[in-house]
Amino acid sequence: MNVTLPSAVSSGGIGARVRRKEDLRFLSGRGQYTDDLVRPNQLHSWILRSPHAHARINSIDTAAAMAMPGVVAIYTARDIEAAGLGGVPCGWQVTGKGGKVMAEPAHPVLASGKVRHVGDPVAFIVAETRAQARDAAEAVEVGYTSLPALPDLRAATAPGAPSLHDEAPDNICFDWEIGDKAATDAAFARAHKVVRFETTNNRLVPNAMEPRAAIGDYDPNSGEHTLFTTSQNPHVIRLLMGAFVLKVPEHKLRVVAPDVGGGFGSKIYHYAEEALVTWAAAQLKRPVRWTCERSESFLSDAHGRDHVTTAELALDSDGRFLGLRVETLANMGAYLSTFAPAVPTYLSATLLAGVYTTPAIHGQVKAVFTSTVPVDAYRGAGRPETTYLLERLVDVAAREMGMDRLEIRRRNFIQPDQFPYQTPVALQYDSGDYEATLRQALEAADYAGFEARRAEAKGRGMLRGIGVSTYLEACGIAPSKLVGQLGARAGLYEVANIRVHPTGSVTVFTGTHSHGQGHETSFAQLVAEQLGVPIDMVEIVHGDTGKIPFGMGTYGSRSLAVGGSAMVRAMDKIIAKGKKIAAHLMEASVEDIEFADGRFRVAGTDRSKAFAEISMAAYVPHDYPIEELEPGLEETAFYDPKNFTYPGGCHICEVEIDPETGGVEVVKFTACDDVGRVINPMIVEGQIQGGVAQGIGQALIENTVYDGEGQLLTASFNDYAMPRAATVPDFTVLTSTTLCTHNPLGVKGCGEVGAIGSPPAVMNAVVDALRDYGVRHVEMPATPLKIWSIIHGGGDALPQAAE
Known part of the structure; x- marks a missing residue:
């Protein structure tokens, strides 16, 4: 492991390489997670989930299940509605073109009338033991009438497609835009070259080490409800669940999130299970617990990414960017999760400038309801999607312009003396030096020596490629006044x-x-x-x-x-x-x-x-x-911050492809990131390593697949590939610091940069390795079968541009 980070400047203070205090209890098995908690006289629960992607519920018969040993209660939508409970709320409202507010269908705690994705909760079974609750769930008889499934974005928006929700008859949640369309059209009219590019940012399942869990408890003496849950933000859960679902005042609702074994965004949101255990505990006057099984989490935890995007870049004869047009179809899944509407809009399209001085930009986002698990923020949340689009597009543009891919970037970089820099898509960057991170990464990666390594690999019958990604992201969502105007329903x-x-x-x-x-x-x-x-x-x-x-x-x-x-x-x-x-x-x-x-x-x-x-x-x-x-x-x-922070950097990846098998190996990875002031270099290093591992996973092996009937084909680790030690190489991790100018620490954030900068670096390297095969683009993930098919004829790749 080669690491160059700031050395300690004071014993235990800022900049010191202090070993993590919390690791002793975690590594010795003494952490306390939600599932470790045991409440006196507790009950256990199981959720009966829909096997259909889209179906009408005709009847639910619980009589046989209620007669089974140990069963205490079975709740359905009828019970939830009779109790006056609300649906799971969305925390962000988007207003689209012409001031049209997004469609916001109800998201019931238990499916009411219809189910809209495989895994939609239908009944909540409570018993003395988990095994008894699970057995009883199998005895619940549900009468369904199947309806057409809509797992595909394009199919869901096709003319005449059936509706998932009455509130969105065309399955469009919102049609939103940003930027100056007239100025962008004018830029394209005077362009020397227009480069068109289409890509899919593949859907991912966030797989934290600890599956979700929740325990509801109730004190009849005080009337206080307590929820123990695997959450990244317990106060937000208390607000959403108390005010909108259970309608319990805050002073009577306590939410506790003990040790949490990873989240990556998937534990931000308020989930139905949290409301169910909290409400059921009050009904039964006993604690009620629920722990998600891994296979269940594939069907219940919010997924990430899943954008289909078309982009056009206008350039002058010198390779300078004149304008950018982007149209995105963004999958919302069956219901709106907590922050879902913000991901393709305010967390993604506002960063279409990237690190470049593109003077005119217009972006359009159509959010679509499909009969799939809801989609929300996953490590990076919108920024990986935009970075991937831009950095692949820039490489394609360099190739079609006959330019060096580094030179086209340098020619369009925002320069240090241009800060603060106002972009055409709302955001104003406060600091950065993109040439510095590029230069440092190139040196550490020995970019100049790559062709010799390519030749050596060719002598062994291998295809070697190198890819570069120069990226920027926005962290620390802020300020509250601004995000409130943009649709956030909470302060930040x-x-x-x-x-x-x-x-x-x-x-x-x-x-x-x-x-x-x-x-x-x-x-x-x-x-x-x-x-x-x-x-x-x-x-x-x-x-x-x-x-x-x-x-x-x-x-x-x-x-x-x-x-x-x-x-x-x-x-x-x-x-x-x-x-x-x-x-x-x-x-x-x-x-x-x-x-x-x-x-x-x-x-x-x-x-x-x-x-x-x-x-x-x-x-x-x-x-x-x-x-x-x-x-x-x-x-x-x-x-309350005055602005986002804007980490950025350069990631460089080298891959080798075995043409006999199509296998892609990442043999070298260099990351140089500007995360502002570094508090603990060891923690920064670990965060970047983890993010890069996830980015490599998305680029090479991870992918969520639904069939035409809306069945999730990748619903376990047997079919959904996760990165392992052999998937990732040793990293070279560096930092190059410019300070954030508007917070007292000068920090920018490091938790997501690895997952943002790495996927385009990997895929740029894959395309570079396949340059002799006339390949213009390869969709993620670059699986061995896909690469082998390209090499040996046919496959999932776009042909070389005609010009």
Whole structure:
């Protein structure tokens, strides 16, 4: 493993390579996940799911099932409706062309009247044991009338296609656009060359190590509901479930997300199972638990990606970009998941400029309902789709213009002196140096020596290719006022409560949530840096709405940029109060007090007080400015960012293809990423490695396949390929830093960059390896069968352009 990252600058503070504090309990099996919790007198549940992709429910007979041993209750849509429960809400509203608001059909907790995808929940069975609940589910008799399935985007939008929802008779959720169509048309009219490109961003199933689980509990004495769940944002779950589904006030609903074993976006959303166990526990006055089986998660967890896009790029005779047109069909699945409408629009189309100075851009997105599992944000959420489109399109344009693929990028890069840079699609970038990341990556990858490696591989009968991706993404979705205007139904600020204890140890209550990112370490490093407290004296608390102020959770690489900034503000308040206490104790003016390295000093003197002395004085106020200050040392701060952050970088991939088998091997991968200030290099390295592994998985092996009847053919690990150690090579990971200009830490985010920059780098390398076969494009995933078919005649590839 070759790694070049900033060296430690202080013991335990910002920039230090601190080993993750949380890893001891995880690696030793002492983590506490939702399924590890055992509630007294608990019941178990099983969900009967639809075997049909689209069907009318004629009848549900539960009599035989209710008579089976151990069965306590069976609930159907009739019970849910009688109780007055609402449907699962969508958290983002999109307004399309002409001010037309998106179609927003009801998303029932249990299917009512019709089922709309294989896996749609039909009945909720509660029993003394899980096995009893599962057996009873098999005895529930459901009468269905099959209806035409609509698993395919194009088929669902074809004239005369049957409707999945009455509210969307043409199956279109919304038809949305961004950019200046007139200016873009004018740019194309004067173009020297127009390059057209079409691609599908393949559907993925997020497979976290820990499947989803939920336990509902109810205290009849207090009337308080408690939900334990595998969630990335418990406060949002409490808001959505309490206000819209169960209609329970917040003070009577507590949501706890303990250790979470990976999420990648799939655990952001409010799911029906969470509402079911919470409601059933109150009905039965006993805890009710549900744990998803892996095969079930393929049918119930929100999927990712699934865009079909056509793009046209207009260029002048020097290869400079003049205009870009993009039309996308985006799959929503059968229902609208929490953030689904935002993914192809505000998280994707707003980044169509990428790292380039394209002066005119027009994008159009049609969101489509299909009889498939709902689709929502998955690691990168819209940015991987746009980056893949742009970086493949730029390579195709270079080839058709007869230009070097590096030169065409450099000729169109936004330059450092152009920041802040206003794009034609709403966003304004604050900082970046795309030439620097490209140059650093090229050197580390030994790009100049590639042709010699290609020749050597050819001598062994192998096809070797190299691919480059220069990308940009947007993180830390913000600000609340702006996203509210764009359709978000929640604020996107973050909160931190800093509690300094009498002896100087610190507890941080944060609204973010960790599911593998290492928050307990990196957040503690922020405290160590700013307050001068040893890192082992810092505790990070998250994931419990009963303990922390209202926060928005973790997704979109927002934890440090937004949550960390809230921590900085809260610690600023701690220091400001500490200065007043120190000034009183040392009989000095507050203006003369300085704070550094964990000590309050009177400027220009040797008089000082340690941080712990000040905290003790705050809690034992024998000598204390009680007239002006309350006792205690605890502060809360909220941070609502002014803009997105914009990480970017360059990924370079080398592959070898065995023409006899079509097998593609990634033999070398170099990533140089600008993630802003690096808090912990080891954590940054791990995040990038994980993201690259997922990106390679999408490019080479992962794919979700439905047949014409809407049956999921890739519904287990037997058929859905996941990246393994042999799939990925050793990585070379580097950082090249420009600071974010609008948050106090200068951080940009690193959790998603690997999954964003890597797929086009891999596929550009695959196409480069196949250059002698006249291949213009290969769709993801580049499976051995697909590549073998291309090499030996026919296959899933576009022919060489005619010009």
